[in-house]
Amino acid sequence: MTGKDVPGLTEAASAIPPGTKINVTFLGNEDLDMRVAAAKAVADLGFVPVPHISARRLASQAQLEEFLVRLGEVGATDRVFAVGGDPSEPEGPYPDSLSVIRSGLLQEHGVREVSIAGYPEGHPDIATDELWRHLEDKAAALREQGLDAVILTQFAFDTDPVTAWIEEVRARGIDAQIRIGTPGPAGIKRLIGFARRFGVGANAMIVKKYGFSLTNLIGTAGPDRFVSDLSAMLAERPASGDVKLHFYTFGGLLATAEWVQQYSASQSAAPGS
Template identity: 80%
Template sequence: MTGKDIPGLQEARDTIPAGTKINVTFLGNEDLEMRVAAAKAVVEAGFVPVPHLSARRLASREQLAEFLARLQDVGAAESVFAVGGDPAEPEGPFPDALTLIRSGVLQKHGVREVSIAGYPEGHPDIPGDVLWQHLQDKADALKEQGLATVVLTQFAFDTDPVVTWIDAVRARGIDAQIRIGTPGPAGIKRLLNFARRFGIGANAMIVKKYGFSLTNLMGTAGPDRFVSDLAELLAADPVSGDVKLHFYTFGGLKATSEWARDFVASAGEARS
């Protein structure tokens, strides 16, 4: 959710299981008060906030410390997501998430768990070998500092590269929980626009596997087929380890939470 999504959170809260992690973004057009208010709303609704720390948007160590202190005041500092961020040039001393993690500021404000980014289908602006080195370095740095690690991925449409990537993560000795990014139900055009923005494969074959067609862009699509196929593949994969889902709520918090509730219910009925 963003700082503007507190009304959407209130609308969706009855369909979200207690204790669910909800990420709170760090957008350039929102300020400290909006970010803290959103994190506080997550706590008060009975969920676990995961505020984003956008390294390249932070102007100073003091700004990072102030943000974390404010989060700590509202009980929202234990879990954070450290990410590089969008600006081409850093606005302060943190050119990337690794520098932020190594700063020593996180532990001073009660941070216990840090999510770091993973890219099963690569990144449009960062070579694959650099992505792997960054992932390894961040995982190692967090382990050295005694902080729990979660690898949170960009969303995907195709299960095959996701499972291949998970196996490659485990082969590097990274045993952290992996949360696979998954779009909640949303308009097909909107999903494809996000896919193009983040360099995610969206050709005809892949989107058909996901469950919609490029020739019919007027409807909505949910991740039913993706989630079912991924669960089946992971169940047969002896090295995948702890893997969960992270929903990108492109179609809204309520639509995503209702989809997840109904999907779990239908899966239970199918097993019985």
């Protein structure tokens, strides 16, 4: 959710299981008060806030510390998501999320778990070998500080690169929980727009496998097939370790929460479940 999504969260609250982790973004067009208010709303409604810390958007160490102090005042510092962020040039002393982690400030302010970014299909602006080096360095830095790590991935439409990437993560000795990003049900045009923006594979063959067609962009698409296929593939790969889902709510919090309810119910009712 963003800082503007508090009404949407309130609307969806009854459809979301208590204790669910809900990420709160760090957007350039939102201010400190909005971010903190959103994190507080998450906690007040019985969920677990995971505020984002956008390294390149931080103008100073003081700004990072102020953010962490304010989050602590509303009980929202246990878990954070440290990410580089969109600006091409850092606005302050933190060029990437690793520099935020290595500052030691997260630990000082009571953070116990840090989510870090994973890119199963790569990043449009970062070389693949650099992505792997950063992932290894961040996992090692968190381990050295005694902080729990979670790898939170970009969303995907194709299970094949996702499962191959999970295998590579484990082969590199990283045993952190992985949360695979998947979009909740949303308009097809909207999904394609986000895919292009973030460098996610979305050619005709991939999206057909996911469950929609590029020749008909009317309507919505949900992750039913992706989630079912990924679950089956991981069941055949016990070495994949702890893998869960993270839903990107492009179509709204309520629509995503209701989809999860319906999908879970259908799986429980399936023969042999």
